[in-house]
Amino acid sequence: MESLYLLIPLSVLIAFAGGALFWWSTRSGQFDDLEGPAHRILQDDDSVAGE
Template sequence: MESLYLLIPLSILIAAAIAIVFWWFIRSGQSDDLEGPGWRILQDDDSIRSHDEKTRHTAEKNPD
């Protein structure tokens, strides 16, 4: 019976910690798009490049 005096508050603290971590996970946007990165890696679209890549490729072709 004495162990319940320790285990009940401890279980409440653990449940509260799990709830806080879950709340932070949802509020920070960690689970917004779970499928997008998986599909994005399969797309072979080389026509979309950032400005830095375009200038780097241009500089490699024209080393002036």
């Protein structure tokens, strides 16, 4: 029973930290373009870097 006094506040803090990280990532634009990188891999680019 005494371990619940530690585990419940700790789980609440972890949940708030996860929510804060998700809020930060959506505000900074991490989820704006989900399909762009996948399409860039498929584009054929034969140019050599540096030329």
